Amino acid sequence: MNALTGAYVPGDSFLHRMPTGAKLAVLAVCCTGLILLPSVWAMAGAAVVVVLLYAVARVGAAAAWAQVRPVLWFVAALFVIQLVLAGPSAAVLVTSRIVLAVALAGLVTLTTRTSAMMATLERALRPARRVGLDPFRLSLLLSLTIRSIPVIAALATRVREAQRARGVEWSMRAFAVPLVVGALRHADALGEALSARGLDD
Amino acid sequence: MIELADVRVRLGEREVLRGVSATLAERRIGVIGANGSGKSTLARLFNGLALPTTGTVTVLGHDTRRQAAKIRRRVGFLFTDPDAQIVMPTVAEDVAFSLRRHKLPAEEVRDRVAAVLERHGLAGHADHPAHQLSGGQKQLLALCSVLVLEPEILIMDEPTTLLDLRHSRLVAEHLRVLPQQVVVVTHDLSLLADFDRVLVLDDGRVVADAPPDEAIGHYRGLMA
Numbered sequence: 001m002n003a004l005t006g007a008y009v010p011g012d013s014f015l016h017r018m019p020t021g022a023k024l025a026v027l028a029v030c031c032t033g034l035i036l037l038p039s040v041w042a043m044a045g046a047a048v049v050v051v052l053l054y055a056v057a058r059v060g061a062a063a064a065w066a067q068v069r070p071v072l073w074f075v076a077a078l079f080v081i082q083l084v085l086a087g088p089s090a091a092v093l094v095t096s097r098i099v100l101a102v103a104l105a106g107l108v109t110l111t112t113r114t115s116a117m118m119a120t121l122e123r124a125l126r127p128a129r130r131v132g133l134d135p136f137r138l139s140l141l142l143s144l145t146i147r148s149i150p151v152i153a154a155l156a157t158r159v160r161e162a163q164r165a166r167g168v169e170w171s172m173r174a175f176a177v178p179l180v181v182g183a184l185r186h187a188d189a190l191g192e193a194l195s196a197r198g199l200d201d
Numbered sequence: 202m203i204e205l206a207d208v209r210v211r212l213g214e215r216e217v218l219r220g221v222s223a224t225l226a227e228r229r230i231g232v233i234g235a236n237g238s239g240k241s242t243l244a245r246l247f248n249g250l251a252l253p254t255t256g257t258v259t260v261l262g263h264d265t266r267r268q269a270a271k272i273r274r275r276v277g278f279l280f281t282d283p284d285a286q287i288v289m290p291t292v293a294e295d296v297a298f299s300l301r302r303h304k305l306p307a308e309e310v311r312d313r314v315a316a317v318l319e320r321h322g323l324a325g326h327a328d329h330p331a332h333q334l335s336g337g338q339k340q341l342l343a344l345c346s347v348l349v350l351e352p353e354i355l356i357m358d359e360p361t362t363l364l365d366l367r368h369s370r371l372v373a374e375h376l377r378v379l380p381q382q383v384v385v386v387t388h389d390l391s392l393l394a395d396f397d398r399v400l401v402l403d404d405g406r407v408v409a410d411a412p413p414d415e416a417i418g419h420y421r422g423l424m425a
Contacts, residue, residue: 006413113291190288
């Protein structure tokens, strides 16, 4: 959950202080670099660099693990497929690329406040004004999506508990209907709260 | 100052408010009544979130029907459920978010956010994820996000309904020291003890408008 909810870890490392735009540009360059690395040894070197970057950022092992954990099952399946189709060296290369790219993207998340990410996104989306889109609203959409994840997860837990309390172990309909109704009610309330904060001017 | 002149609100077939007239100038005003009596609709009229079907609502000299956006910049609103008001992932970011459209220098935003969090006991939580706060802390965060805009009037719609006794008291203590005019819709009668004036709503009408003891007595009579 933390990986999805903007798990900014406060700190004062050079990664925390680096401008968000620069961080995203370096991330893009590094991910491209990972694709171009030709050997397992080069990939091992890249892995050492990523570990060092996490150490410099001082975000903690738990936060680092939370970034890559969600993709591990996918990576494991991919490793098996690559092993069968292309051999052990290719399997290690392909899966390492994915894990390292996710870890680097996670590091950007861990060292960047959502508000800084929104401001950068807003600047990057300025050209969208020409086609009638408001960059502020687009970046707000990103923030609301992140913020809504724990709220909807809590709602899903409440719906499941209510089901169990009434003796229903599993029913898709009994789960989905109150969840969707609850999510729509939350959206209504959130819209009203945004209006009250003067964000519909 | 809030003025209502023969306000009626109809939602579909149902008339939620039936001819409410009042001038609200006191510093602390409570609104009580049974569920469905029209309290929340009345509160929403005060900053233009709801509009009267007939009659007029004037807030700080502005008609809510024509100048709702202007009014919302001067009238803060605190809802029952803090989760529906918190927009950003961390505490300080959510408070700062309220100031975004004011285009203030980053340093001033930082100072104002730090000051309001300090005043309401959340300074130590500035970088914490908002969803990990307790219910009471979330409501205080929602309050900070409203107060950082320095509204002249604060409307609160059942701010303690979802809170336990300790957190209700905490919110009540913070409410007591606010310099603004505050209008509170509530079922928590203890919150109103030192208020200046309490309105009792029943079926869309103001049936009592008096100091707390008298108004609460009338309300208890209605509920008996």
